[in-house]
Amino acid sequence: MGSVHGRHGLRSLLVFLLWQLLLGELPRGVHPLSRRLSGRDHPGAGGSRELGGHRPAGAGAGARRRRSAMQPLQQAPAGTPSRGESRRGGSDQGSVPPTDERDVPMISRHPLQNDLEPLLLSADLSPAAVEVLLNLALGPAREADLALNTKLLAHESVSDCLAEIKGRGLLSREPLSDGRIELAGPRAFQRALGPVAGARLALLVRRVRKDCLGGLSLNPGLRPRPSLGALFAERLPRLAARLPQVEIKLQTVCNLRCRYCFIRRSAADSLDHDSARGMLVRARSSGCTQLILTGGEPTLRKDLPALIAGARELGFKDVQLFTNGLMFAYRDLVDACVKAGLTSLVLHVSTFDPEIYRRLTGRDLVPKVRAAMANLARHPSLSIEVISVINRWTVSGMPDTVRTTREWQRRAGFAWFANQLPFCCVYSSSWDHRKEILLPMEDSLASVRRIIESEGGSPWPLLFLGYPLCLMYGQEAHVFDLYITLARFFLSRRQIDHTFLDTMFQKPAACLRCRHEKYCVGLSRGYARIYGTSLLSPVGMEP
Incomplete structure (x- = not known):
């Protein structure tokens, strides 16, 4: 009986860990993302990693209805759509193909996490393609506009980056009627980038295109x-x-x-x-x-x-x-x-x-x-x-x-x-x-x-x-x-959101070991494109 209980206990543990992984709620010390980004467990392992927090859609609905019309501004729960924000990924600035929430696990980020670029690089995208991808995350754009607004180095081109992104299945098959290029939907992000990077990119796209x-x-x-x-x-x-x-x-x-x-x-x-x-x-x-x-x-x-x-x-x-x-x-x-x-x-x-x-x-x-x-x-x-x-x-x-x-x-x-x-x-x-x-x-x-x-x-x-x-x-x-x-x-909700900071700043893996990580925005992505991130040295840990 002991061996049967042991097998059942192991099976239950594996099912629990898989389910928590899909929801992004593994403790920091066992979440595979924290190991991939930092190379070691973050101090504070055993606590809940906010990157994967999940909130049920109906949580707090009654309390929200009871708030007055002049309610104060609140920090937006990063994994929860705001009022009128479809979980199917609709947008005001460009269409995001519908998807079912069950197909794309919800994922969140702590407000100043700002590590989407390292996640995208770990999915084998080139730095230049990441730059163009994050610009498109802000909304559909023409190739000429991307050439004007992206921070590309002399040897990099928008057309090469778009070819790379399209080859990964991250672009819609056809441009919009006005010639603008737009990203594909959340399920395509998941297939091309994996569950964590794909869900985080979907969160960014969903957030930055709201009425704000x-x-x-x-x-x-x-x-x-x-x-x-x-x-x-x-x-x-x-x-x-x-x-x-x-x-x-x-x-x-x-x-x-x-x-x-x-x-x-x-x-x-x-x-x-x-x-x-x-x-x-x-x-x-x-x-x-x-x-x-x-x-x-x-x-x-x-x-x-x-x-x-x-x-x-x-x-x-x-x-x-x-x-x-x-x-x-x-x-x-x-x-x-x-x-x-x-x-x-x-x-x-x-x-x-x-x-x-x-x-x-x-x-x-x-x-x-x-x-x-x-x-x-x-x-x-x-x-x-x-x-x-x-x-x-x-x-x-x-x-x-x-x-x-x-x-x-x-x-x-x-x-x-x-x-x-x-x-x-x-x-x-x-x-x-x-x-x-x-x-x-x-x-x-x-x-x-x-x-x-x-x-x-x-x-x-x-x-x-x-x-x-x-x-x-x-x-x-x-x-x-x-x-x-x-x-x-x-x-619509009088909430404050910081998800868009992923397009402006980045935190490399070393930042996870710094005592300031939760309240430091990191390093400008444009600066890092030119000079890199080697000047960063976590406080309280060996460089």
């Missing part, structure tokens, strides 16, 4: 972290109080041509007044009360004061403007925007050196920037953040740039002040000019240290963007991404 708006949220992986120190604990409440923020891009037209810009400009992208007003209404329906108006350059719009006033009338408590400031050299425009209800400003100025400013932007307009700063100083009730991009041309002078902006704050006494210092992101124009403006991240760290040594003790935060936390050991409290994360807001 972009913005910023509190880092979803944050928990009480004594190891991050007193400065982090002090700054977190002030930064969290301004979140979440929903963003409206009014246009892509700009009066500068920054060689490191991450926006592709097109006059066709500009919203007329009625469309912009409609976007304000949609943004308010997200439940957010804090708004960012971006461009291009929004101050070029004659209706900007009216849009700001309209946003305040709709109930936005904080209206923030993202601007290069040049039009604020005209005092009347500054006064009109503040009178209309402007509460905060992100001023983009990466250098005060006239020659470097001209090389970066195409125009020598530093005197106008200084005039704008003088006009803004007349309104100390504003909250001000200065954003200065670290690139090959600005890195050596960045300590002086930060010092100049803080002298401005000392004189003006704005209600809130901070410096945002992003490492040059690798998108659009910055990719086109990468040989001129990009530099290895390690080469910027000496300048980063000098800025922190000089200004890190100030009450006005220094916030470095794009730096993985392992590179800022001991200085994590100065990392923007530790507090604030790019987000999308599902309007």
